Amino acid sequence: MxxxxxxxxxxxxxxxxxxxxxxxxxxxxxxxxxxxxxxxxxxxxxxxxxxxxxxxxxxxxxxxxxxxxxxxxxxxxxxxxxxxxxxxxxxxxxxxxxxxxxxxxxxxxxxxxxxxxxxxxxxxxxxxxxxxxxxxxxxxxxxxxxxxxxxxxxxxxxxxxxxxxxxxxxxxxxxxxxxxxxxxxxxxxxxxxxxxLLKGWEVTLPHGLGYLDAEGNTRHETRLRWWPQPASATWADWLVSGAEALACKDQPFDEEVPGRLYPxxxxxxxxxxxxxxxxxxxxxxxxxxxxxxxxxxxxxxxxxxxxxxxxxxxxxxxxx
CATH class of the missing domain: 3.60.21.10 (Metallo-dependent phosphatases)
Incomplete structure (x- = not known):
């Protein structure tokens, strides 16, 4: 036992x-x-x-x-x-x-x-x-x-x-x-x-964009970094992974983050x-x-x- x-x-x-x-x-x-x-x-x-x-x-x-x-x-x-x-x-x-x-x-x-x-x-x-x-x-x-x-x-x-x-x-x-x-x-x-705490910050992708997750499901929200990024960062900078497949990856990220970034x-x-x-x-x-x-x-x-x-x-x- x-x-x-x-x-x-x-x-x-x-x-x-x-x-x-x-x-x-x-x-x-x-x-x-x-x-x-x-x-x-x-x-x-x-x-x-x-x-x-x-x-x-x-x-x-x-x-x-x-x-x-x-x-x-x-x-x-x-x-x-x-x-x-x-x-x-x-x-x-x-x-x-x-x-x-x-x-x-x-x-x-x-x-x-x-x-x-x-x-x-x-x-x-x-x-x-x-x-x-x-x-x-x-x-x-x-x-x-x-x-x-x-x-x-x-x-x-x-x-x-x-x-x-x-x-x-x-x-x-x-x-x-x-x-x-x-x-x-x-x-x-x-x-x-x-x-x-168990699933992380997420943000809705702009312009109705979506992507396939690791299990093949279409998602319109994506996982967001919760540690500091440069003030002028793009979507690619802010996403934890998978940004290379997104059409918006080079666009400036101007969304409000869900909480306080990790100090x-x-x-x-x-x-x-x-x-x-x-x-x-x-x-x-x-x-x-x-x-x-x-x-x-x-x-x-x-x-x-x-x-x-x-x-x-x-x-x-x-x-x-």
Missing amino acids: ISNSIPAPLNPVSAPGIDLIGDLHGHYQELLTLLDRLGYIESEGQYRHPQGRGLIFVGDLVDRGPQVRETVRLVRRLVGSGLARCVLGNHEYNLLCYVSWVPDRFLRAHSPRHARQVSATLAAFADTPGELLETLDWFKTLPLYLELPGLRVVHACWDQTWIDYLRQHLPNGRLEPGFLLESSIPGSAAYQCIET SDAPPVFCGHYWLSGMPRLQAPNVCCLDYSIAKGGRLMAYRWDGEQVLDPAKLTSSG
Whole structure:
């Protein structure tokens, strides 16, 4: 039995360093490869670093990949033993809503698109429904963000307004049944909070433009950067990824951003979520996205953090 209990917090002050790992999406073998490259040694199902380094996962353990169950089991073991921490990703949140029933509806509609998104995860646990229920309960113990000494972690966007909202309404930073229900109601404060922290800022494209997302869906809204950009920046400068396919990419960006940009003097923050590609890079000296599209033939990415407040791109390490 894998414990669902909340372990003692991983302490970056006493740990020699922390390795932060991007979206996994059921890619278990790539995770093992990355842990090996980072110097972790397996013993009795656990992975420990000889220098005592710790691990933090930025969420999105499930969906899309070939070994969702194995991936979740390993991360649960690491978290349960105090060797790692993990924040909730939007795919874990979406799965919770997909299977949660209130008197007249599921919290997430069972549309063909939503069914496709969770199909790999539900198939992975088809023969072990009890373990799926345990896993869902464990997801509810995961924090929506981490703020540790000198270090912050959130799945998609660190927006201080909504971090402060969570501190007031969810003091332990974890989902509760009432909050989960409220967050499924469009327009509610809880809904806006989850949309921002787990899914990021979005903006409507001009002139009715659209694009195909990573799953082949046509979208007319696109993900927006939440770290500072030049005052004269174009649409291409402001979009997180995919700008090269947009007709408006070279036009000046004059939209109002949804919140306050991440301050340049704030502690380093790590996220996932954004389907990056190409050469690994920092988004800002104190912002690092670790999602390099492992579920679409990309790489699993990690950052080796040793307490620095100005991040170093040379400390990005990939699975291949």
